[in-house]
Amino acid sequence: xxxxxxxxxxxxxxxxxxxxxxxxxxxxxxxxxxxxxxxxxxxxxxxxxxxxxxxxxxxxxxxxxxxxxxxxxxxxxxxxxxxxxxxxxxxxxxxxxxxxxxxx
Amino acid sequence: xxxxxxxxxxxxxxxxxxxxxxxxxxxxxxxxxxxxxxxxxxxxxxxxxxxxxxxxxxxxxxxxxxxxxxxxxxxxxxxxxxxxxxxxxxxxxxxxxxxxxxxx
Numbered sequence: 159x160x161x162x163x164x165x166x167x168x169x170x171x172x173x174x175x176x177x178x179x180x181x182x183x184x185x186x187x188x189x190x191x192x193x194x195x196x197x198x199x200x201x202x203x204x205x206x207x208x209x210x211x212x213x214x215x216x217x218x219x220x221x222x223x224x225x226x227x228x229x230x231x232x233x234x235x236x237x238x239x240x241x242x243x244x245x246x247x248x249x250x251x252x253x254x255x256x257x258x259x260x261x262x
Numbered sequence: 263x264x265x266x267x268x269x270x271x272x273x274x275x276x277x278x279x280x281x282x283x284x285x286x287x288x289x290x291x292x293x294x295x296x297x298x299x300x301x302x303x304x305x306x307x308x309x310x311x312x313x314x315x316x317x318x319x320x321x322x323x324x325x326x327x328x329x330x331x332x333x334x335x336x337x338x339x340x341x342x343x344x345x346x347x348x349x350x351x352x353x354x355x356x357x358x359x360x361x362x363x364x365x366x
Contacts, residue, residue: 163305165269165317167353179358186360197301197362199319201267201355211355213269213317215303215362247351249271251305251315254283256290258301258319258362 161196161259162219166248167203168210171241175208178241182210185234194221196260208243215253217260265300265363266323270352271307272314275345279312282345286314289338298325300364312347319357321364 170178182200189198197215216222225231253259274282286304293302301319320326329335357363 161305163303163315163317165315165353183359189361195361197303197360199267199301199357199360199362201265201357203353203355211267211269211353213267213301213319213357213360213362215317247353249269249307249315249351251307253303253305253317255287256301256303256317257293257299258303258317 159218159220161253162216162222163251163253164212164214164216164222164248165251166212167246168212169243169246170208170210171243172208174241175202175210178238179210181234181238181241182212185231188230188234192221192225194218195225197258209246215259263322263324265357266320266326267355267357268316268318268320268326268352269355270316271310271350272316273347273350274312274314275347276312278345279306279314282342283314285338285342285345286316289335292334292338296329298322299329301362313350319363 189195194217199213201211293299298321303317305315
């Protein structure tokens with residue numbers, strides 16, 4: 159099965175970027191316990207004060223999909239949702255390999 | 263100093279994606295020896311047969327800039343250049359942290 163990569167921009171409600179980023183960083187910490195999540199990085203964009211850039215790499219698309227159904231993810235989504243204005247530039251890709259991926 | 267993230271799409275000349283991806287995978291292997299490169303992943307986009315998606319995370323922007331000046335990088339760029347039709351959606355971000363980054 160192919161690896162699965164998801165990168166994209168999340169736009170926070172005005173002034174809420176840092177609060178949203180903190181929730182996403184909690185989610186990232188939770189990923190330490192999720193073996194099939196290889197990368198989950200939260201970034202900000204210097205020239206867009208309300209934007210967050212998220213970088214995810216999973217063992218496969220099914221693992222990513224399954225993570226969305228976990229109660230801990232659902233609880234996180236409930237907290238984050240009121241702070242989110244929208245999504246942009248979502249890119250789904252198939253990582254072939256490289257530095258930072260987990261060898262399986 | 264802030265971490266530095268660069269994600270973006272490289273468009274290969276028609277039919278040259280796999281050849282270009284192979285050169286970039288060589289570059290990715292070379293990054294194992296570059297301590298301040300945390301992530302360098304080469305991916306493809308299922309719905310765009312000529313596109314490559316690259317995900318990079320560096321300790322800082324200066325480290326990324328310095329890597330471009332290395333002779334090994336310059337040699338790689340010379341080989342890749344004739345295969346590249348263009349770049350799209352380049353996103354520079356500041357990774358705050360998360361799974362897959364190197365603790366410093």
